[in-house]
Amino acid sequence: MVTLTERQTATLMVDASGISRPMGKPPTQLRRFPNRRPYRLYRLLSDLDDMVDAVKDDRDRLRIAAVLVRRFIEQADWLGDTLPMPDEEKGWAVHTLYQEPNYPFAIQTVSWLPGQPSPVHNHATWSIVAIIGDETSGRERNYLWRRTDDGSQAGRADLDLAEEQLLYPGDLIGFTPDAIHSVEQVHAEDSWLPTFTFNLYGKPNYSKRYEFDPEQHAVKNF
Numbered sequence: 001m002v003t004l005t006e007r008q009t010a011t012l013m014v015d016a017s018g019i020s021r022p023m024g025k026p027p028t029q030l031r032r033f034p035n036r037r038p039y040r041l042y043r044l045l046s047d048l049d050d051m052v053d054a055v056k057d058d059r060d061r062l063r064i065a066a067v068l069v070r071r072f073i074e075q076a077d078w079l080g081d082t083l084p085m086p087d088e089e090k091g092w093a094v095h096t097l098y099q100e101p102n103y104p105f106a107i108q109t110v111s112w113l114p115g116q117p118s119p120v121h122n123h124a125t126w127s128i129v130a131i132i133g134d135e136t137s138g139r140e141r142n143y144l145w146r147r148t149d150d151g152s153q154a155g156r157a158d159l160d161l162a163e164e165q166l167l168y169p170g171d172l173i174g175f176t177p178d179a180i181h182s183v184e185q186v187h188a189e190d191s192w193l194p195t196f197t198f199n200l201y202g203k204p205n206y207s208k209r210y211e212f213d214p215e216q217h218a219v220k221n222f
Helices: 028-032 041-054 058-075 077-082
Strands: 011-014 020-022 092-098 106-112 120-122 127-132 139-147 159-167 172-175 180-186 195-201 210-213 218-221
Touching: 011 058, 028 041, 028 058, 041 058, 041 092, 058 127, 058 172, 058 195, 127 139, 139 195
Parallel strands: 011 172
Antiparallel strands: 011 020, 092 106, 106 195, 120 180, 120 210, 127 172, 127 195, 139 159, 139 180, 210 218
């Protein structure tokens, strides 16, 4: 079930500008994390733990984590068995792959019904979303936003839509803590399968995690 499609896949990064750019080459610290086969979940967890200690720049963390996540997805044949089916009422479902007290990351598989949108939000941490599945699985349209006010007025935020990106199975996108986005799920041609994603989040700063309403110029903690 979990495959990388034959089309050329995208690996993108988004920051506060709302513009997606190629992720770029990872820093030399990647050499600390060799591609050991099989690259099991426990290796990913350990490598991420070591990586945040060794690498302090969030963009470099994203570049290394993108390589590690791709490595894991390509080798984790069992991952498809963990994909939840979306709740018919909510329109989505989440399966947590690993949870431990004080472990600083959230690692999940998520499923979305076609047409299901999300609120406009940031993650307040570095994060990666990989679209998984095959050519019959859903896609994910990302709306990337740029905040234009200075944040000085409580409860108010002015946003401009900076870009749209339609991501396919095999694509991966990384977000800096101040990146703002919303998503809408798009079904494949001749298929109504859900969109499936592998999500990795660093440790968030909850005081800076927001949900936005662009039409009302409003913002609140999320």
